[in-house]
Amino acid sequence: MGISKCEQCAIRQCNALKSLKSYALVGLSGCKTSLSFKKGDVLFQEGDNINGVFCIKQGACKLTKLSSNGKDQIVRLANAGELLGQRSLISNEPANLTAIAVNNMRVCFLPKQEIENGFTSDIDFSVDLLKSLAQELKLADNVIVDMAQKSVKKRLAETLLYINVNFGVDADGLLNIVLTRDDYANIVGTATESAIRILSQFKKEGLISAHGKKIKIENIEGLKCVE
């Protein structure tokens, strides 16, 4: 059971839970589970009946799906503040994606029943859920277009820029999210060797620098111009 209380948790301001009335939050506090995951841990798997949502308090994860060719595609990255499993809860279906921690995470699990109470009683909450799904859908549609129309090199450049904007950099300017070359390949949908090759090229061109897995963007404008 949770130590902290949902009413006092700042992270809920980042997602639809911000619209829950205080009595609903008290209900949540009483039945939530605080979990922690280490890098590489699986939060849930494609096909799991998750029966609730996960609120990311700290850390980030990748949402992947296994393709029929045996490769895992990373469909998107989720950051602290995001709610996972909304879609499955709403559709009343098993998870369509697998969630894997990309660094150490603290997560609250909120059981389905409690959330459902929220959205029959709180119209603002369902409106917020609608908005967040609508946003996810828009982003997904845009990814479809990028996948279909842009080169691997451009997709990889845009991925670096995306991570820079959405996850930021540390004191040394290194991207806060640390991914393997294989992860990068699975985001842009290419072979691992191709991702490695292109990142090496970006390094030679001075667009990025790499210290092991840690990447620093050296030339944002240059990356934006990659075709």
Place this chain on the structure above:
Amino acid sequence: MGISKCEQCAIRQCNALKSLKSYALVGLSGCKTSLSFKKGDVLFQEGDNINGVFCIKQGACKLTKLSSNGKDQIVRLANAGELLGQRSLISNEPANLTAIAVNNMRVCFLPKQEIENGFTSDIDFSVDLLKSLAQELKLADNVIVDMAQKSVKKRLAETLLYINVNFGVDADGLLNIVLTRDDYANIVGTATESAIRILSQFKKEGLISAHGKKIKIENIEGLKCVE
């Protein structure tokens, strides 16, 4: 103004409007606009403030997005019964996609205000909207994986199978949706010549037959096995 009444319209059973209470339907009837579009007509464009939703009574359309390389990607096809513009309405944003009729269409336009009244008063309506967005999101995620991981040939085979299942065939077994080779290319995200070449190959292999633009699937199992 509409001739028929929303209360008596069967097509709304196919989408979230089925959950509107009868008084809300009467309100809609009073302010809806019945439109018709011919093949190739634009219902709305990416960037338009559509200020309402479109309910497709008859016909089908393609939802496209212009990529930075100047090509139009077909993100999905929408059939009779579907509601267009839900996402924009919810996000309160301009349309992210362009809708173009692929055959003759009859469509009702339902203004935003009226729909919004529906979802503050009718919890079932917002739940249904949530479910339909959730479904769209799941499909979009699956398309991302397919785009990233499958060959052009496989994507084209799956597109034919998708159209077969979702739009059906006429008395002669020809697919009900008639698309140009260019449209097929823009669905799977390839060059027009590549789409033409692969369809020719499918013809030679006896998987399909083509009578001008009209396509008939001759060997469903064969198409399913295309890699």
Place this chain on the structure above:
DNA sequence: ACATAGGTATGATTTTGGTCATATTTAAAT
């Protein structure tokens, strides 16, 4: 019926990206 534009078809060639092979480096486990 004829002209015309848009769509289909196919060949030749180039480019992009995938696969296979093999080092080398880095990180994790004992």
Place this chain on the structure above:
DNA sequence: ATTTAAATATGACCAAAATCATACCTATGT
């Protein structure tokens, strides 16, 4: 600290798909 596995790097080669070129259909309007 040493071993081991995993991740990175790079070359060589191959396959898939894009591009360029050209020709031929087939609807459409005049």
